[in-house]
Amino acid sequence: MIKDNLNTIREGIREACDKSGRDVNDVTLIAVSKFKPLEDLMEAYEAGAKDFGENRVQELVDKYEKMPKDARFHMIGHLQKNKVKYLIGKAVLIHSVDNFELASVIQKESEKAGVITDILIEVNVAKEDTKFGCFTEDALSLVTRISKLPNVRVKGLMTIAPYVEDGEENRQHFVALRQLGIDIDSQNIDNVSMDIYSMGMTCDYKVAVTEGATMVRVGTAIFGERNII
Numbered sequence: 387m388i389k390d391n392l393n394t395i396r397e398g399i400r401e402a403c404d405k406s407g408r409d410v411n412d413v414t415l416i417a418v419s420k421f422k423p424l425e426d427l428m429e430a431y432e433a434g435a436k437d438f439g440e441n442r443v444q445e446l447v448d449k450y451e452k453m454p455k456d457a458r459f460h461m462i463g464h465l466q467k468n469k470v471k472y473l474i475g476k477a478v479l480i481h482s483v484d485n486f487e488l489a490s491v492i493q494k495e496s497e498k499a500g501v502i503t504d505i506l507i508e509v510n511v512a513k514e515d516t517k518f519g520c521f522t523e524d525a526l527s528l529v530t531r532i533s534k535l536p537n538v539r540v541k542g543l544m545t546i547a548p549y550v551e552d553g554e555e556n557r558q559h560f561v562a563l564r565q566l567g568i569d570i571d572s573q574n575i576d577n578v579s580m581d582i583y584s585m586g587m588t589c590d591y592k593v594a595v596t597e598g599a600t601m602v603r604v605g606t607a608i609f610g611e612r613n614i615i
């Protein structure tokens with residue numbers, strides 16, 4: 387079941403790549419496994435999934451410790467400063483950095499652990515009140531400040547687009563995120579690259595891929611609905 391779902395999503399990514407002249411190897415599928423039991427993750431792992439997305443620190447760390455060593459865990463949810471220390475060295479990429487104070491704590495904890503932590507800047511391109519993320523117009527100055535932190539490396543941008551029935555409605559937001567990345571890249575800031583565009587979820591991942599997503603974060607279409615209160 388999970389295996390079939392994964393294959394369907396991989397097929398969808400391939401179609402979107404074909405349509406937009408992209409190489410399917412440039413798109414990483416992140417299986418968003420938040421709230422799902424370990425056996426579901428193992429089933430996905432057996433079917434070839436190696437990248438998992440979680441939005442709570444404790445859950446990510448628990449699963450990280452129990453899954454095979456080559457499973458990679460992405461922190462995709464809002465991150466509180468006091469929880470950063472548990473994540474360092476365990477999350478392969480933190481997708482949700484939207485303010486300098488958080489980046490500074492990641493710096494401090496990474497330095498302590500003797501590692502460099504890769505992050506993405508979360509941008510609220512659609513300017514939804516309910517979402518985290520910096521605004522588009524503030525992203526360049528945020529990236530510039532973070533670039534001075536030696537143990538933090540900005541690798542690209544992430545956005546959570548609005549929930550929609552028809553993914554086409556979000557195309558504008560994916561275009562906007564990609565354009566922002568191109569603008570930031572053109573500044574050639576030391577210690578900053580714009581190689582990663584983390585955008586697209588169950589409702590709109592195909593559209594995101596045609597607009598340049600290099601990581602899509604898909605949960606429901608792989609693992610089914612989440613039973614959360």
Ligand SMILES: *Cc1c(COP(=O)(O)O)cnc(C)c1O
Nearest residue numbers: 418441462587588603604605606
């Ligand atoms: C839950 C979540 C997803 C996956 O959403 P689905 O609609 O289930 O595919 C992707 N990104 C983030 C940040 C999430 O919190």
